[in-house]
Amino acid sequence: MYVLYRTAPLRSTCSQLLPSSSDSGRYNIEGATSNIWCTVLNMNGSNDRGSLLEGFHIEPTTVEQTIALRHAVLWPHKPESHVRLPEDDSGYHFGAFVSSCDAPIAVISVFKEPLPPVIDSEQDEASISEAKPPFEAGRFRKFACDSVYQGHGVGTALLRHVFSAARDQLGCCVLWCDARLSTSNWYERRGMQIFGPVFTKSGVGYIRMKATL
Template sequence: MNNSLDVVQIRRITAEQTVPLRHSVLWPDFPASHVLLADDAAGLHLGAFIPSEDTPVAVVSVFKESIPSSNTEEGGEPLPAARFRKLACDPAHRRRGIGSKLLEHMFNIAREELGCDVVWCDARVETQGWYERKGMRPFGEIFYKDNLPYIRMRRP
C-alpha cells in the first residue's frame, strides 16, 4: 500500500506564495498584510504540495535568527540558530502528516544549509503538544500576540 506522504512534494516557494495560506489559517480576521514579515525577503520559504492542488497545502518560512537572550552553550558561546515562522496547513489537509513532513524538511535545511544547531519558534499555546511530539521543548514564559497566548519552543 502506498503511503500518502509519498506524493507530498516539499519545495521552495516565494514569500508571496505563502501569504494566502498564512492569512486564511493563522489570522483570517485581519487584513492579509498582517501576515507579512519585515524580513520575508531574507527568509527561505517552503511549501508542501500534493498532486490534486496547484497551490501549497502547507507552508513555513525559516530565517537565521538567534534565540532571544538564552542562545548560549555552557561556555557562553552563541549557538547558530534558525527561527521558523508562519507554519500553516490547510485545515482540509490536516492530520495526514503533511505538516510534520514539512517541519522535518525544514529542520534538515536549517541544519544542513543554514548550519544551525538549534531551531526555534513562537508557537501558539494550543499547538504546544503538537510541537512537543516533534521533539521541540518549551522555554521562557507565555506571552501574547493579538490576545493569543504563545510559548517559545526549541529543538536542538
C-alpha cells in the first residue's frame, strides 16, 4: 500500500504550530493497520475519525518542523532548546500530516547509532568495549504525537514506517530507543523488547527497548 503526498507545501495553517515546507516523495507504510488505512481512505467526513485524519500521510521532514511538537508533547515545561539535539543535523526526520494543517501531527527522528551493550555489574570496561554488535543499528528519538490525534493509529503507522525506512534505506538490522516507562507497554505491543535496567533523565523514568528489523 502506498500513500502519495503533495509535492508543494500546504497553504492552510495550524493555530498551535508554525507551518513550514516539506520534502516530497513516496513511501510504503508496511504493516499499517487496516483500521488506519480505512481511515485514510475515508475522505467523505461521514464520521469524526475519518474527518479528523482526512488526507493522512507520512513523509520526510526537516528538524525545524519537528521542534514545536517535540516541545509541546514531550517537555512542555522545559525551554524549547531542550528538545533540540546536537546530532539533529545528521538525523533522518519523519512526520505524519493531515490535509488541514501544514504542521505535522506526529514526528519521529532516526539516527545511525550502535546498540548499547547491557552493562552487567560483573563486567569490566574492556569486556564491554569488545561486545559491540557486528551489525548496523539505528536509534529513534523525540517521538511525539499531538494529543488530539493520539489513539487513532497515527503513532503506530509512523513507527512502522520508520521500522521500514531504517531497514530499507539505512541498512539497519535493529532499531532501539530510550522509552519512557509510561509508554513501554505501548512499544511492547508493537513488537519491541526491553533490554537493560531502568534509568532516569530529567526526573523521568526510562527503559531501553529494541526491535529486530
